[in-house]
Amino acid sequence: MRTRIKELRARYDLTQEELAKKVGVRRETILFLEKGKYNPSLKLAHDIAKNLHTTIEDLFIFEDE
């Protein structure tokens, strides 16, 4: 799984810590998400997508698609 979190975070000029604060997780969780090393819950995926003004489908890209 790949994500566009890093790209969109840069677009909205947000640091990992700022995004973490907005969605209520620790900074390391955002780091693992950006690296595609962590599968978030549906709620967290929704919160991140909402804060980055996008949709879940647009944010998370599955390799086999």
Add this chain to the structure above:
Amino acid sequence: MKKMKAKLETIIGIVIACAVLITMLLYITKAGELQIEEYILIIIPVLLVASAIYILWDRIKNIKAGLPAKDERLIKVNYKAGYYGFIAAIWSAVFVPLTTEILFGYELIGGHVTAAVVIISGLVFMISYLCLSGRGNIE
């Protein structure tokens, strides 16, 4: 409310860590001459307390930065490490008395078995927690 709970948990953790350290200090000062096996039995709880202090320090750092003390990933880590600790407790409750009897020829008393189970499961929990929290996916 969540922040209050996290702060309270951290304070309780610090109190428990201090209580364990004071108890061990009292034990060392009162015990007099210690054997090598007794030193090993002291070093393991000290390592456990040190790991617990590291986890507490990490929590305090996050609370101070305005971030949650634990999130969904860390809760999963906690559950998985707890599961490994539980399995280790069951296995050690069976294997510690058996191995001491087969290998060394003496029967352990209940108190020693309980101590071994607590130390082994605690050690497994701490190692699993520290390893899993440094990894992304826990599944």
